[in-house]
Amino acid sequence: MIVRRSCFAHRLKLVLAFFAYMAPSGLAAQVELADPPICTSREGDFANGAPKQPAICSAPPIGGSHPELRVKLTAAERPVVIPRVSQGGAGVELIRVSNAYTYLDDPAKPGQGTLLPPVLRPNVGDTLKVHLENRLPDVLDPHTGKTGPQVTNLHTHGMVVSPLGNGDNVFVRVFPVATPPQPAMPGVTDAYGAFDYAIRIPGGPIEMPGGKPISRAGLFWYHPHPHGLSRNQLAHGLSGLIAPGAVEDYAQCKDGGGAVTNCANLRRHFVMLRDIIVQRNGADWRIVERQDAPPVFCAAAPNGDCPEPDKKWLFTANGAVKPLLRMQGGETRLIRLANVGSDVTYRLAIEGPAPLPKVQLIAKDGVAVSGADPLPMLLMPAARAEFVISAPPQGGRWMLKTLGYNTGPAGDTWPAADLIEIEAAPVATAASQPAVQAQAVKLEPKVPLAPVKVMAAPLGGAFTAAPAARPALAPPSGAPRLHAHGGVGAAAVRIDPCAYAVLKPGQRRVITLAQDANGFMMGYGIAETGKPDVVLFPPRPVDMARIDVCVKHGGEEVWEIVNTAGEIHNFHIHQVKFMVSAVQWGDPKTGASAADCMSFMNLPAGAGQSCDVAGVTELAGHDTFPVPPNGGRLTVVIPFRNTVQIGKFVFHCHILEHEDNGMMAVLDLRR
Template sequence: MRRRTALKIFGIGVGGAVVLGGGGFGAYYAAAKSDTAGEIAFGTALPIPPLAKPESVERGARAYKLGIQPGETRFKPGPATRTWGVNGTYLGPTIRARRGERVEFAVRNGLDRATSLHWHGMHLPAAMDGGPHQTVPAGGTWEPRWTIEQPAATLWYHPHVHGSTADHMYRGLTGLFIVDDDDADALNLPSEYGVDDVPMIVQDRAFDGDNQFVQPVPLGGSLGVIGDEILVNGAVGPYFDVTTRLVRLRLLNGSNARLYNFGFSDDRRFSLVATDGGLLAKPWQTSRLYLSPGERAEIVVPFEPGERVELRSYPSEYGGTLGRLEGFDDLLDICQFRAAGTLSGDARLPAVLGVAPDLAGAAVAARRSFVLASDQINGRSMAMDRIDFGVREGTVEVWEVTNDNGYLHNFHVHDVRFQVLTVDGKTPEPSLLGWKDTVLLAQGKRFRLAMRFSDHTDPNVPYMYHCHLLQHEDDGMMGQFVVLGEGEQVGAVHHHS
C-alpha cells in the first residue's frame, strides 16, 4: 500500500493535518509504511537527460546557455503537471566537461521570481558558486565562469535561494554536471553515456487528483516533504534496457528529504566505484548503499543475459520510533532493468581505481566543531549578512560535526571535498573512504572531516555549509565562511539579492 492511499483511508490531509473521518494517530502510524515492491508497472523507458551542447568551444572554453523556465510535464495519464526546468519543462541537461577546461554560462531566469543555480560539489570561486548571494532576478541573466580544477566526478546543479530552495527544487530545477579526466578515462570503466553509463536522478514526489505536485509533510514530521511516488530522470515506473555485461549507474539522491537505501530485488552485489568527490581507491562490493539528499554514488552492476531485476530502496535503520512516518520503513521499487538475450561490452572493473584521500597525516591549521540541532548550527540560524569565520587558503582544517537532536541530518560543505577521518573515533565504513562533499550524520555520532582550502580567495563573498535536508536548510540550518589569502581578514557581505 502506498502512503497516500493510507492518508485517504484514515482521513489524513495531504499537508499532514488530521481531518474528520480519521482513524486516529495509531491507525495512521500503522498504515504509514509504503510497500510498492511488485506493484509498479514499469511501463516507461528510462529517459536519459540530454547532454548540454555548448554554444561555442573556443580557446579551451565551453560556453553554454541555460534557460530556467516554467512549463508542463506529463508524468502519468491525465492532466499535465505544472513544473519548472532548465532548457526544458522538467530537470535540466547533463553538463559534461573535462578537468582543465574553462566553462562559461549564460543562465537566463524565465520565472516570475528570483532563483539560482548552485554547482554542487564544484571547486570554484565563491562569486561563481550560485549560492544564496548569487540569485538571478526574474528576467535576468547570470554569467558565471571558471576553470575546472578537480578530478573526474559526478556533480550536480540545483537552486540555492535562501528560504526557498526546497520549493524551487521540488518543482524540477535539477541536473547533473559530470567532470571527466584522463585518469578516469584510462580505467576502461563503462563509459558510453546512456548505454552502459547511466545517469539516475532519483526523487520522490506527491501528486493531487489533478496530477499537480503537492508538498506533504507527514503528521509530526521533522524532515520536510516526503512524496509517495518515485521519479527517475522525471519518469514514474521506468525500465532500462541493458545491452552490456556491466552497467555503471550514476545515482543522485535528488529528493528534498527522503533517505534511500539502495539495493536490488535479488540482493545481488554491486561495486561502489565513486562517491561525491570522485573515484574510490578500489571498488567496494556491497548489496546496500545509503544515499541522503544531495549525495551521489557511482556503482557498477553485473547483468546476465535475459534477466530482469529491480533497483529498490529498502527500509532504513536510521528512523527511530517515528521514522515510519517519514519513509524509513518504506520498501520502494525504483527502476526495472531488462537485460537483452545477448550482452556485449569489454569493460572490466579494475582492482585499483584512484588514490585514497591523503589528509589524515596533514598539518592541521585549525579545528572546528559544529553541532546540528533545532534548525541551527552551533545555536545560530543562518544570517545572510553574517560571515561565521574565515579559513586560510592553502591550509588543512579538521571539522568535527555532530547531529544532536534526534532527527536525521546530513552535512554539505561548498567548494571543497573532504575526507571522513573517523566516526566516533573509529575508521569509517567503506562507503565513506573516498572523497565526499555531503555526509549522512547518524544521531549522536562525531564525524571528523578533513578538508584543504585552495586556489580561490575572497574575504567578502562566502561559501555555505549546511544540512542538505532542504526544509532544515531553508529554516536556518546553514552557515557561511570565506577563504582568505595571505594578509586578508574576514570582510563583510556587501550586498545580496
C-alpha cells in the first residue's frame, strides 16, 4: 500500500506539473530577479582563465593584458516576453510583446529578443570598441509626418571620454542596413548599416573643483541619442549599463551592523528599471509609440494594469514585473541600480513588516557618497544609485517599490508601482516567510537630516496638487531634428557664441529652461553681479547644426541653470562631471517652501528659499541633477580642463520628452 501511494503521489505530481505547464493565459513558475549577461575585459576576471562571456563580447589578450573590450550590438525590432506575477500570486503571467527594440537575441530563445542587455565592464584605461549595427524598422517622423529609415547611435552617459570621431559622438547617424544614401546634415557623420565606436577610457582620476579627485570607475549607462527619436528608442528597450573598474575603487561598503566590508566579497546585482507601455494587439501586445501617447499613460495599478483592459503600463526590473530577490537572513547584498527609461521619475522605498532591511547608500551617479539610510529616494531618468541591503536575521518579505511622484503643476504625476519583491529566509531555517502584509510600514529615514547626506535622495511630497493629465506635446513648428528626414531647421540667431568663450572674473553662464504649449526650449546669457545681463539668445529649440555655447578649454566655470517652468527638469551635460554649489527653490507663492527645498534635496533649509550646501562633500562628480520649478535655480561649477573633453557635445534635460522636443543646446569646447 505504501508503494502504491508513493506511485500515485508521483503520478499526480507529474499530471499537475503538466497542466501547470500547459495552463492557458500564459502562466508559469515564479520568476526570480535575473542577472544580466556581463561583457568584461577587467583583469581580475581573467585571473583564473578566460571568463564565460556572451558570444557578442570578447577581450583578446594584447601584450599580456586585455586592454580592449569588444562588443557587437545589433539594434533591431524583436518580440520579447515580459513575465509578471499574476493577480493573487498563483503564478507568472507571460506578456508577449511583438515590437520591442533590443540589442541582442535571447540566447535561450532563437528569434526572440531580451530586455536584459549586457553590462559592459572594461578596465579604467581600456578602449571600449562597439560595433553597432542598425536593423530597426522604418518609423513615422512626428515632425514631418513622413515614414522613413530610423537612425540610431550610441551615447555613453556619465563617462568623461572624447566626443570626437568614433568616440562618444552624438553627431553620428547610423542608418539601417540597406538604406539608400540620404541628404547630408552639416557637422554630422553618416554611416550606413553599422558604425564602429572606439571609446578610450583615460586612466587616472578626474580633477574636480577644489582639487578633489574622483575615480573614473563607476556605474554609467549606454543608450541611443538620435535627437527626436531618443525617447521612443529607449521606451522600446534600447539601453544598458556600463561599469568600468570596480565598486571598491571609489566606494566603501558596510554590512548590516555598520562594519566596513569589502564590496568585492558581496554578491551583487545590476538592476535596470524600465517602464514599458503596451496596448493589446490580437493575442499579443505592442509597445505604444511614445510620441502618440500622453506622458502619463493611464491610472496604472501597482502591477501595471490600466483601467482600460486593452492597456498596460509595466514597470520592469531586469525585464520582469515584480521579480523575486531571494536572500538569507543576516545577509548583505550590493545593488547597482539605474533608471534606464525615458521619462518616468521613481521615488524608491521598501515596504513590508518590521523589521525592515537596512539600506546603506554608497554611491550616486557613479560617485561615492556617505552611507546614510537613503529611502525614500528620488531617481529621475538617467539617475544611478548603488547601495547595500542587509536583511534582518529573522528574515521577512518586503517590496521595493516606487511611491509615485508629482513633478509639479505643469508636470506629470508618475504612478506608484511594485518593482522587486525581497524575501529573506530566517537564519534558523530556509522556510519561506508570509506574504507582504496588507498594512505595510514605510521605510523612512531613521536619523535627522544633516548636511553630509546625499543630494537628491530622500524626497517628500513637495507638490501636493496633482496636475491634470496632459496630452502628448506637439513639437515646435520647424524645430530641427537629428534624424533621417527633416532639414537643419530654423536659421540661427546671428550672435557669435565664441565671443564669450572665455569668461571674465565674476562672470557666469546662465542657462534658462523654458516651455510653452508648443515645446521645450533653452535660453542662454552671461551674468555678472552688479551689471546688466547679456542675453545671447532667448529660449529656443535646439538646432543640431548650430553652436549655442562656446567654451575655451583649460579652466572651470560657474553655470546657473534657471527653471522657469512649472515642473522639475533634469539637467545633464555630456563629457564632464560638475560640482553643485547651490540649489535655490522657486517662487514661494506657488506653494513651495523652504521645507519643500529641504525635502527635495535632503538638506536643511538655509536663509530664505536657498538650500544650505556648505560643507557637503557629495556634491562633486554629478553628470545629471534635478532643477526645482517655478524659477528654481541650480548653480554648478564645471571643470573644462581635461583635453579628452575637447570637441562638440550637448547638454539637455534628461526627461527625453523634453529633450526630443527641443530642450537641448550644443556646446563647442575649443583649445
